[in-house]
Amino acid sequence: xxxxxxxxxxxxxxxxxxxxxxxxxxxxxxxxxxxxxxxxxxxxxxxxxxxxxxxxxxxxxxxxxxxxxxxxxxxxxxxxxxxxxxxxxxxxxxxxxxxxxxxxxxxxxxxxxxxxxxxxxxxxxxxxxxxxxxxxxxxxxxxxxxxxxxxxxxxxxxxxxxxxxxxxxxxxxxxxxxxxxxxxxxxxxxxxxxxxxxxxxxxxx
Amino acid sequence: xxxxxxxxxxxxxxxxxxxxxxxxxxxxxxxxxxxxxxxxxxxxxxxxxxxxxxxxxxxxxxxxxxxxxxxxxxxxxxxxxxxxxxxxxxxxxxxxxxxxxxxxxxxxxxxxxxxxxxxxxxxxxxxxxxxxxxxxxxxxxxxxxxxxxxxxxxxxxxxxxxxxxxxxxxxxxxxxxxxxxxxxxxxxxxxxxxxxxxxxxxxxx
Numbered sequence: 001x002x003x004x005x006x007x008x009x010x011x012x013x014x015x016x017x018x019x020x021x022x023x024x025x026x027x028x029x030x031x032x033x034x035x036x037x038x039x040x041x042x043x044x045x046x047x048x049x050x051x052x053x054x055x056x057x058x059x060x061x062x063x064x065x066x067x068x069x070x071x072x073x074x075x076x077x078x079x080x081x082x083x084x085x086x087x088x089x090x091x092x093x094x095x096x097x098x099x100x101x102x103x104x105x106x107x108x109x110x111x112x113x114x115x116x117x118x119x120x121x122x123x124x125x126x127x128x129x130x131x132x133x134x135x136x137x138x139x140x141x142x143x144x145x146x147x148x149x150x151x152x153x154x155x156x157x158x159x160x161x162x163x164x165x166x167x168x169x170x171x172x173x174x175x176x177x178x179x180x181x182x183x184x185x186x187x188x189x190x191x192x193x194x195x196x197x198x199x200x201x202x203x204x205x
Numbered sequence: 206x207x208x209x210x211x212x213x214x215x216x217x218x219x220x221x222x223x224x225x226x227x228x229x230x231x232x233x234x235x236x237x238x239x240x241x242x243x244x245x246x247x248x249x250x251x252x253x254x255x256x257x258x259x260x261x262x263x264x265x266x267x268x269x270x271x272x273x274x275x276x277x278x279x280x281x282x283x284x285x286x287x288x289x290x291x292x293x294x295x296x297x298x299x300x301x302x303x304x305x306x307x308x309x310x311x312x313x314x315x316x317x318x319x320x321x322x323x324x325x326x327x328x329x330x331x332x333x334x335x336x337x338x339x340x341x342x343x344x345x346x347x348x349x350x351x352x353x354x355x356x357x358x359x360x361x362x363x364x365x366x367x368x369x370x371x372x373x374x375x376x377x378x379x380x381x382x383x384x385x386x387x388x389x390x391x392x393x394x395x396x397x398x399x400x401x402x403x404x405x406x407x408x409x410x
Contacts, residue, residue, distance in 0.1 A: 006279070
Protein backbone atom coordinates (compact mmCIF):
# COMPACT_ATOMS: atom_id res chain seq x y z
CA UNK A 1 0.00 0.00 0.00
CA UNK A 2 1.56 3.24 -1.14
CA UNK A 3 0.88 5.61 1.75
CA UNK A 4 0.23 9.22 0.82
CA UNK A 5 0.68 11.33 3.93
CA UNK A 6 -1.43 14.47 4.11
CA UNK A 7 1.38 16.32 5.89
CA UNK A 8 5.18 16.24 5.62
CA UNK A 9 5.49 16.82 9.39
CA UNK A 10 3.26 13.82 10.04
CA UNK A 11 5.28 11.70 7.61
CA UNK A 12 8.50 12.70 9.38
CA UNK A 13 7.15 11.86 12.85
CA UNK A 14 5.77 8.51 11.63
CA UNK A 15 9.11 7.79 9.95
CA UNK A 16 11.00 8.44 13.21
CA UNK A 17 8.74 6.10 15.18
CA UNK A 18 8.95 3.43 12.47
CA UNK A 19 12.76 3.35 12.93
CA UNK A 20 12.28 1.87 16.40
CA UNK A 21 12.72 -1.91 16.60
CA UNK A 22 9.48 -3.85 16.24
CA UNK A 23 7.46 -0.78 15.23
CA UNK A 24 6.12 -0.77 11.67
CA UNK A 25 4.55 2.08 9.71
CA UNK A 26 1.01 1.25 10.84
CA UNK A 27 1.88 1.10 14.54
CA UNK A 28 3.98 4.25 14.17
CA UNK A 29 0.97 6.05 12.66
CA UNK A 30 -1.23 4.88 15.53
CA UNK A 31 1.27 6.11 18.14
CA UNK A 32 1.77 9.49 16.44
CA UNK A 33 -1.98 10.08 16.09
CA UNK A 34 -2.38 9.10 19.75
CA UNK A 35 0.21 11.71 20.78
CA UNK A 36 -1.40 14.27 18.47
CA UNK A 37 -4.65 13.90 20.41
CA UNK A 38 -2.89 14.67 23.72
CA UNK A 39 -2.18 18.10 25.19
CA UNK A 40 0.93 19.92 24.00
CA UNK A 41 2.43 19.56 27.48
CA UNK A 42 2.14 15.75 27.29
CA UNK A 43 3.86 15.68 23.89
CA UNK A 44 6.62 18.04 25.06
CA UNK A 45 7.16 15.86 28.16
CA UNK A 46 7.45 12.80 25.93
CA UNK A 47 9.90 14.41 23.51
CA UNK A 48 11.99 15.97 26.28
CA UNK A 49 12.24 12.81 28.42
CA UNK A 50 14.17 10.86 25.80
CA UNK A 51 16.32 13.81 24.65
CA UNK A 52 17.19 14.70 28.28
CA UNK A 53 18.02 11.08 29.06
CA UNK A 54 20.39 10.84 26.08
CA UNK A 55 21.99 14.21 26.92
CA UNK A 56 22.44 13.76 30.67
CA UNK A 57 22.74 10.04 31.27
CA UNK A 58 25.99 8.89 32.87
CA UNK A 59 27.57 5.47 33.07
CA UNK A 60 28.94 4.38 36.45
CA UNK A 61 32.74 4.57 36.29
CA UNK A 62 33.04 1.37 38.37
CA UNK A 63 30.45 -1.02 36.90
CA UNK A 64 29.37 0.87 33.70
CA UNK A 65 25.69 0.61 34.61
CA UNK A 66 23.43 3.54 33.66
CA UNK A 67 23.43 6.11 36.43
CA UNK A 68 22.47 9.70 37.24
CA UNK A 69 25.75 10.14 39.13
CA UNK A 70 29.43 9.31 38.45
CA UNK A 71 29.24 6.24 40.68
CA UNK A 72 25.91 4.39 40.59
CA UNK A 73 23.58 3.80 43.55
CA UNK A 74 24.66 0.16 43.79
CA UNK A 75 28.41 0.77 43.71
CA UNK A 76 28.17 3.60 46.25
CA UNK A 77 25.95 1.60 48.64
CA UNK A 78 28.09 0.53 51.67
CA UNK A 79 25.62 -2.30 52.45
CA UNK A 80 26.47 -4.15 49.21
CA UNK A 81 29.22 -6.78 49.27
CA UNK A 82 32.04 -5.28 47.17
CA UNK A 83 34.00 -8.55 47.17
CA UNK A 84 31.52 -10.29 44.82
CA UNK A 85 31.08 -9.03 41.26
CA UNK A 86 28.39 -10.34 38.93
CA UNK A 87 29.30 -9.91 35.23
CA UNK A 88 26.28 -9.23 32.99
CA UNK A 89 25.69 -8.20 29.39
CA UNK A 90 23.55 -5.12 29.85
CA UNK A 91 21.48 -2.89 32.09
CA UNK A 92 18.36 -5.02 31.73
CA UNK A 93 20.26 -7.99 33.13
CA UNK A 94 21.26 -5.93 36.19
CA UNK A 95 17.58 -5.15 36.72
CA UNK A 96 16.64 -8.81 36.21
CA UNK A 97 19.16 -10.04 38.80
CA UNK A 98 18.23 -7.24 41.21
CA UNK A 99 14.56 -8.23 40.91
CA UNK A 100 15.41 -11.71 42.28
CA UNK A 101 16.66 -10.11 45.53
CA UNK A 102 19.12 -13.04 45.78
CA UNK A 103 22.32 -11.10 45.11
CA UNK A 104 23.90 -8.56 47.43
CA UNK A 105 27.19 -7.96 45.61
CA UNK A 106 28.10 -5.51 42.86
CA UNK A 107 27.85 -5.74 39.06
CA UNK A 108 30.02 -5.29 36.01
CA UNK A 109 28.16 -4.43 32.80
CA UNK A 110 30.08 -5.62 29.72
CA UNK A 111 27.87 -3.84 27.19
CA UNK A 112 27.35 -7.02 25.15
CA UNK A 113 29.07 -10.32 24.39
CA UNK A 114 31.85 -11.24 21.97
CA UNK A 115 30.15 -11.78 18.61
CA UNK A 116 32.36 -11.75 15.50
CA UNK A 117 29.23 -12.01 13.32
CA UNK A 118 28.04 -8.64 14.64
CA UNK A 119 31.55 -7.19 14.63
CA UNK A 120 31.78 -7.13 18.44
CA UNK A 121 35.26 -7.99 19.70
CA UNK A 122 36.68 -8.05 23.26
CA UNK A 123 37.93 -4.47 22.91
CA UNK A 124 34.35 -3.24 22.35
CA UNK A 125 33.35 -4.58 25.75
CA UNK A 126 34.24 -3.58 29.32
CA UNK A 127 36.55 -6.57 29.80
CA UNK A 128 39.83 -4.66 30.36
CA UNK A 129 38.16 -2.62 33.09
CA UNK A 130 36.91 -5.86 34.71
CA UNK A 131 40.45 -7.28 34.74
CA UNK A 132 41.75 -4.03 36.23
CA UNK A 133 38.98 -4.05 38.84
CA UNK A 134 39.93 -7.60 39.86
CA UNK A 135 43.65 -6.81 39.89
CA UNK A 136 43.01 -4.01 42.38
CA UNK A 137 42.55 -6.86 44.87
CA UNK A 138 39.31 -6.34 46.78
CA UNK A 139 37.22 -8.69 44.56
CA UNK A 140 37.11 -12.28 45.89
CA UNK A 141 34.58 -13.82 43.47
CA UNK A 142 33.50 -13.07 39.92
CA UNK A 143 30.15 -14.58 38.91
CA UNK A 144 29.62 -14.92 35.16
CA UNK A 145 25.93 -14.36 34.40
CA UNK A 146 25.88 -14.14 30.60
CA UNK A 147 23.36 -15.61 28.18
CA UNK A 148 23.62 -19.36 27.59
CA UNK A 149 24.48 -18.91 23.90
CA UNK A 150 27.61 -19.58 21.86
CA UNK A 151 28.52 -15.89 22.13
CA UNK A 152 27.94 -15.92 25.89
CA UNK A 153 30.06 -19.05 26.30
CA UNK A 154 32.85 -17.55 24.16
CA UNK A 155 32.85 -14.44 26.33
CA UNK A 156 32.86 -16.56 29.51
CA UNK A 157 35.91 -18.44 28.21
CA UNK A 158 37.68 -15.21 27.19
CA UNK A 159 37.17 -13.74 30.67
CA UNK A 160 38.28 -17.04 32.24
CA UNK A 161 41.57 -16.83 30.30
CA UNK A 162 42.05 -13.15 31.14
CA UNK A 163 41.52 -13.76 34.86
CA UNK A 164 43.51 -17.03 34.98
CA UNK A 165 46.46 -15.44 36.79
CA UNK A 166 44.35 -13.31 39.11
CA UNK A 167 43.71 -14.60 42.62
CA UNK A 168 39.93 -14.70 42.30
CA UNK A 169 37.23 -17.37 42.41
CA UNK A 170 35.39 -17.57 39.08
CA UNK A 171 31.89 -19.05 39.00
CA UNK A 172 29.08 -19.28 36.48
CA UNK A 173 25.35 -19.16 37.20
CA UNK A 174 23.63 -22.57 37.32
CA UNK A 175 22.08 -23.94 34.12
CA UNK A 176 19.27 -26.41 34.54
CA UNK A 177 15.56 -26.89 34.10
CA UNK A 178 13.40 -23.90 34.99
CA UNK A 179 11.24 -23.93 38.11
CA UNK A 180 7.84 -25.29 37.04
CA UNK A 181 9.16 -27.00 33.90
CA UNK A 182 8.39 -30.63 33.14
CA UNK A 183 11.27 -33.02 32.33
CA UNK A 184 9.46 -34.33 29.27
CA UNK A 185 9.60 -30.96 27.53
CA UNK A 186 13.12 -29.95 28.55
CA UNK A 187 15.78 -30.12 25.82
CA UNK A 188 18.39 -32.83 26.37
CA UNK A 189 21.38 -30.48 26.73
CA UNK A 190 19.73 -28.56 29.57
CA UNK A 191 18.51 -31.77 31.21
CA UNK A 192 21.97 -33.31 30.87
CA UNK A 193 23.56 -30.29 32.56
CA UNK A 194 20.91 -30.46 35.30
CA UNK A 195 21.96 -34.02 36.07
CA UNK A 196 25.71 -33.35 35.94
CA UNK A 197 25.37 -30.28 38.17
CA UNK A 198 22.95 -31.88 40.66
CA UNK A 199 23.00 -30.45 44.19
CA UNK A 200 22.55 -32.16 47.57
CA UNK A 201 18.87 -32.36 48.47
CA UNK A 202 18.21 -30.59 51.76
CA UNK A 203 14.45 -30.91 52.01
CA UNK A 204 13.62 -27.89 49.86
CA UNK A 205 14.51 -27.28 46.21
CA UNK B 206 8.27 -7.89 39.29
CA UNK B 207 9.21 -4.72 41.17
CA UNK B 208 11.52 -2.90 38.78
CA UNK B 209 14.33 -0.92 40.33
CA UNK B 210 15.59 1.54 37.76
CA UNK B 211 19.27 2.47 38.03
CA UNK B 212 18.53 6.03 36.91
CA UNK B 213 15.63 8.42 37.48
CA UNK B 214 16.07 9.83 33.95
CA UNK B 215 15.80 6.31 32.53
CA UNK B 216 12.70 5.63 34.61
CA UNK B 217 11.09 8.84 33.35
CA UNK B 218 11.82 8.06 29.69
CA UNK B 219 10.53 4.49 30.08
CA UNK B 220 7.43 5.83 31.83
CA UNK B 221 6.71 8.22 28.94
CA UNK B 222 7.00 5.43 26.35
CA UNK B 223 4.86 3.10 28.47
CA UNK B 224 2.01 5.65 28.31
CA UNK B 225 1.65 4.98 24.57
CA UNK B 226 -1.16 2.58 23.63
CA UNK B 227 -0.06 -1.04 23.34
CA UNK B 228 3.41 -0.36 24.80
CA UNK B 229 4.14 -1.99 28.17
CA UNK B 230 7.06 -1.37 30.53
CA UNK B 231 9.24 -4.07 28.96
CA UNK B 232 8.77 -2.84 25.39
CA UNK B 233 9.25 0.75 26.58
CA UNK B 234 12.56 -0.25 28.18
CA UNK B 235 13.67 -1.97 24.98
CA UNK B 236 12.81 1.11 22.87
CA UNK B 237 14.54 3.52 25.26
CA UNK B 238 17.70 1.40 25.42
CA UNK B 239 17.65 1.19 21.62
CA UNK B 240 17.52 4.99 21.35
CA UNK B 241 20.23 5.31 23.99
CA UNK B 242 22.57 3.29 21.77
CA UNK B 243 22.01 5.69 18.86
CA UNK B 244 23.88 8.94 18.18
CA UNK B 245 22.68 12.07 19.96
CA UNK B 246 21.59 13.52 16.61
CA UNK B 247 19.27 10.54 16.00
CA UNK B 248 17.67 10.92 19.42
CA UNK B 249 17.25 14.68 18.99
CA UNK B 250 15.66 14.11 15.57
CA UNK B 251 13.24 11.63 17.13
CA UNK B 252 12.28 13.92 20.02
CA UNK B 253 11.97 16.99 17.79
CA UNK B 254 9.88 15.32 15.08
CA UNK B 255 6.94 14.65 17.39
CA UNK B 256 7.19 17.97 19.28
CA UNK B 257 7.42 19.93 16.00
CA UNK B 258 4.47 18.02 14.55
CA UNK B 259 2.32 18.81 17.58
CA UNK B 260 3.40 22.47 17.58
CA UNK B 261 3.09 23.22 13.86
CA UNK B 262 0.45 20.87 12.52
CA UNK B 263 -2.62 22.50 10.98
CA UNK B 264 -6.03 21.12 10.16
CA UNK B 265 -7.48 21.93 6.74
CA UNK B 266 -10.23 24.52 7.22
CA UNK B 267 -12.36 22.83 4.55
CA UNK B 268 -12.12 19.09 5.28
CA UNK B 269 -10.36 19.08 8.73
CA UNK B 270 -7.70 16.67 7.53
CA UNK B 271 -4.15 17.11 8.90
CA UNK B 272 -2.22 19.53 6.73
CA UNK B 273 0.93 21.65 6.61
CA UNK B 274 -1.07 24.52 5.09
CA UNK B 275 -4.42 26.20 5.85
CA UNK B 276 -6.12 24.32 3.03
CA UNK B 277 -4.86 20.77 2.47
CA UNK B 278 -3.26 19.41 -0.71
CA UNK B 279 -6.44 17.53 -1.61
CA UNK B 280 -8.85 20.43 -1.14
CA UNK B 281 -6.58 22.82 -3.06
CA UNK B 282 -6.04 20.39 -5.94
CA UNK B 283 -8.08 21.61 -8.97
CA UNK B 284 -8.01 18.10 -10.50
CA UNK B 285 -10.14 16.67 -7.67
CA UNK B 286 -13.91 16.57 -8.07
CA UNK B 287 -15.22 19.10 -5.52
CA UNK B 288 -18.84 18.02 -6.08
CA UNK B 289 -18.33 14.66 -4.30
CA UNK B 290 -17.47 14.57 -0.59
CA UNK B 291 -16.52 11.38 1.23
CA UNK B 292 -17.26 11.53 4.97
CA UNK B 293 -14.74 9.59 7.09
CA UNK B 294 -13.94 9.23 10.76
CA UNK B 295 -10.27 10.14 10.81
CA UNK B 296 -7.05 10.84 8.95
CA UNK B 297 -6.16 7.16 8.63
CA UNK B 298 -9.42 6.56 6.79
CA UNK B 299 -8.56 9.33 4.31
CA UNK B 300 -5.24 7.57 3.67
CA UNK B 301 -6.98 4.19 3.36
CA UNK B 302 -9.45 5.49 0.75
CA UNK B 303 -6.69 7.39 -1.09
CA UNK B 304 -4.63 4.20 -1.26
CA UNK B 305 -7.43 2.51 -3.25
CA UNK B 306 -7.03 5.15 -6.01
CA UNK B 307 -10.77 4.71 -6.67
CA UNK B 308 -11.95 8.08 -5.39
CA UNK B 309 -11.25 11.43 -7.02
CA UNK B 310 -13.48 13.66 -4.88
CA UNK B 311 -12.80 15.49 -1.62
CA UNK B 312 -13.09 14.40 2.01
CA UNK B 313 -14.70 15.53 5.23
CA UNK B 314 -13.00 14.28 8.41
CA UNK B 315 -15.50 14.06 11.28
CA UNK B 316 -12.89 13.39 13.97
CA UNK B 317 -14.76 10.32 15.27
CA UNK B 318 -18.28 8.91 15.44
CA UNK B 319 -21.18 9.59 17.82
CA UNK B 320 -20.54 7.40 20.86
CA UNK B 321 -22.45 8.25 24.06
CA UNK B 322 -20.45 5.55 25.91
CA UNK B 323 -17.24 7.47 25.23
CA UNK B 324 -18.91 10.84 25.80
CA UNK B 325 -18.72 11.80 22.11
CA UNK B 326 -21.79 13.72 20.95
CA UNK B 327 -22.58 15.32 17.57
CA UNK B 328 -21.19 18.68 18.74
CA UNK B 329 -17.76 17.08 19.29
CA UNK B 330 -17.59 16.16 15.61
CA UNK B 331 -17.30 18.19 12.41
CA UNK B 332 -20.96 17.65 11.48
CA UNK B 333 -22.10 21.29 11.56
CA UNK B 334 -19.28 22.24 9.18
CA UNK B 335 -20.33 19.39 6.85
CA UNK B 336 -23.92 20.70 6.78
CA UNK B 337 -22.62 24.22 6.09
CA UNK B 338 -20.34 22.90 3.33
CA UNK B 339 -23.29 21.15 1.68
CA UNK B 340 -25.57 24.20 2.06
CA UNK B 341 -23.05 26.31 0.15
CA UNK B 342 -24.34 24.42 -2.88
CA UNK B 343 -21.42 23.02 -4.86
CA UNK B 344 -21.58 19.52 -3.32
CA UNK B 345 -23.72 17.11 -5.36
CA UNK B 346 -23.06 13.86 -3.51
CA UNK B 347 -22.06 12.96 0.05
CA UNK B 348 -20.63 9.45 0.48
CA UNK B 349 -20.79 8.10 4.01
CA UNK B 350 -17.72 5.92 4.63
CA UNK B 351 -17.88 5.29 8.38
CA UNK B 352 -17.15 2.07 10.24
CA UNK B 353 -19.84 -0.59 10.05
CA UNK B 354 -20.53 -0.43 13.81
CA UNK B 355 -23.47 0.72 15.88
CA UNK B 356 -21.71 4.05 16.44
CA UNK B 357 -20.98 4.40 12.72
CA UNK B 358 -24.59 3.61 11.83
CA UNK B 359 -25.88 6.10 14.42
CA UNK B 360 -23.65 8.80 12.96
CA UNK B 361 -24.77 7.92 9.42
CA UNK B 362 -28.39 8.31 10.51
CA UNK B 363 -27.70 11.60 12.31
CA UNK B 364 -26.05 13.04 9.17
CA UNK B 365 -28.91 11.70 7.03
CA UNK B 366 -31.40 13.63 9.20
CA UNK B 367 -29.29 16.78 9.17
CA UNK B 368 -28.97 16.74 5.37
CA UNK B 369 -32.59 15.70 4.73
CA UNK B 370 -33.58 19.16 3.51
CA UNK B 371 -30.42 19.78 1.54
CA UNK B 372 -30.48 19.13 -2.21
CA UNK B 373 -27.74 16.48 -2.18
CA UNK B 374 -27.44 12.79 -3.02
CA UNK B 375 -26.51 10.77 0.05
CA UNK B 376 -24.86 7.37 -0.44
CA UNK B 377 -23.13 4.85 1.78
CA UNK B 378 -20.18 2.62 0.84
CA UNK B 379 -21.11 -0.96 -0.09
CA UNK B 380 -21.10 -3.62 2.63
CA UNK B 381 -20.51 -7.17 1.52
CA UNK B 382 -18.08 -10.06 1.62
CA UNK B 383 -14.44 -9.12 1.23
CA UNK B 384 -12.55 -9.91 -1.97
CA UNK B 385 -10.97 -13.35 -1.46
CA UNK B 386 -13.34 -14.37 1.35
CA UNK B 387 -15.18 -17.67 1.32
CA UNK B 388 -18.97 -17.68 1.79
CA UNK B 389 -18.74 -20.45 4.39
CA UNK B 390 -16.82 -18.25 6.81
CA UNK B 391 -18.73 -15.00 6.24
CA UNK B 392 -21.12 -13.94 9.03
CA UNK B 393 -24.77 -14.11 8.09
CA UNK B 394 -25.48 -10.36 8.43
CA UNK B 395 -22.74 -9.47 5.94
CA UNK B 396 -23.75 -12.29 3.58
CA UNK B 397 -27.39 -11.22 3.81
CA UNK B 398 -26.47 -7.66 2.89
CA UNK B 399 -24.35 -8.94 0.02
CA UNK B 400 -27.37 -10.70 -1.41
CA UNK B 401 -29.78 -7.79 -0.92
CA UNK B 402 -27.32 -5.32 -2.47
CA UNK B 403 -26.32 -7.57 -5.38
CA UNK B 404 -25.10 -5.78 -8.50
CA UNK B 405 -25.53 -6.66 -12.19
CA UNK B 406 -22.79 -9.03 -13.34
CA UNK B 407 -20.84 -7.52 -16.20
CA UNK B 408 -18.17 -10.12 -16.75
CA UNK B 409 -15.78 -8.87 -14.05
CA UNK B 410 -16.44 -8.58 -10.32
